Amino acid sequence: MATTQVLRSEWTKIRSVASTVWTLSLAVVVTVALGMLIAALSNSDFDSLSARDRLSFDPTYISFAGMSLGQLAMIVFGVLVVSNEYSTGMIRTSLAAVPRRGTFLFSKIAVATGLSLLVGLATSFLTFFLGQAMLGEHRAQIGDPGVLRAVFGGGLYMMLIAMFSMGVAAMLRSPMLSLGILMPFFFLVSNILGNVSATQKVGRYLPDQAGSRILQVVTPIDDDKPYGPWGGLGIMALWVIAAIAGGYVTLRKRDA
Template identity: 55%
Template sequence: MASFPAVLRSEWTKIRSVRSTVWTLALTFVVTVLVGGLLSLLTRSNFDEFHKEGTPFDATGTAFSGILLGELAIIVFGVLAIGNEYSSGMIRVSLAAVPQRGTLLTGKAVVLGALALAVSLVTAFVAFFVGQAILGSHSTGLGEPDVLRAVFGAALYLTMLCLFSAGVTTMLHNQTLALGVLVPFFFLLSPILSAVPGARTVARYFPDYAGSRMLLVYQEHSQPYGPWAGFFLCLAWTVAALAGGALVLKNRDA
């Protein structure tokens, strides 16, 4: 019976030894910061066109404009971190070394979550400071109301998105199939339903919309719920995906 610290060390070794997972984490940082910086520059150059008179300007949200592409990269990271073992057949070796399947998945989730959180925190803070530096006189600071909470919210959202993707991949046992489900769900189905009046209410409780609430600094009355409700909704989706993954892993052969 493998001890839990040994499981953690093993999972850490697996992740850092696979180039694709390292590159997707690096890509999460690069695209989020780069796109956020470019859109901050564009906003500063055309401020009057981008800002409606009479409404507060969300400098934090502008700096996080690149998080949509960061979402894609962190989803791919979560899928590859789990799916590589299934595609290579190494999952059988892992299960032989750690027969306690719940312990194995918990170890994977802890290592993935810790790594994703570390990268997401660096990404969120760097994206924020780069965006504010570019926005110049239109910038805001961490000391302003709800700004620091929004920065941490961005990091937590990316982390939960990674774990959600890992849970879905564990359920499906296939990284290609997982990407085939997750990418259309987040980047096609959710935006399409959000644009349809009859389905808009349902789409508002999807994890991507809930996550976007976590980044809010200014809340409008038309919004169905705020940042904390968004956090708990995202958390519920993440826990459900991991629980589903644990159930499938326990009852299905590798």
């Protein structure tokens, strides 16, 4: 089967499964709604902030507060795209139709990545403009230094989260096992390692901790990370490459 045919086949699989469509829609709704709520609360509390906190006040980053929860849906999307065929047993049929396993996996990832990038960018721009509207006089403008980079980077961040999840799912081949590892990793382990003084230097190199640096425009006063916005996103990209490489090796060596 030609690569273009494989790509069309993967696109058909994604858009015909209701769960993947709903998870992407949920990513948009949750990110935007929570971002607006946090922005509105930040606006009302601004006058009570200390002088130190005002120096670190980042209206752009505040509007992305919902992304920490919205990425949950992107994780689910990435896992379902890859592992659904294993849970239903359709993987045998797919590999019989596309015996070149590298073509099969990378076509699936390519289609899902393109879709997650479009959704991520739309979500990022939408949550920025609506979040800034909630911030009133404290809002940032898209033309301010670093803001467009952060908004565009928000879309890339959501895409990389989905890609990392695809790689993990390709290695584990089980939706329940994949989600059972990824959810605690991003929502518990990463937060603990990133906020406990003894492990902060390790936690800052985890994919979400490093990648989220792209969302910041104002650097916090006590921030001592040895990388900038694009450096953090680069670290996250390395995690993604490692996960996808692991998924490819697993697919090549194991039976369907």
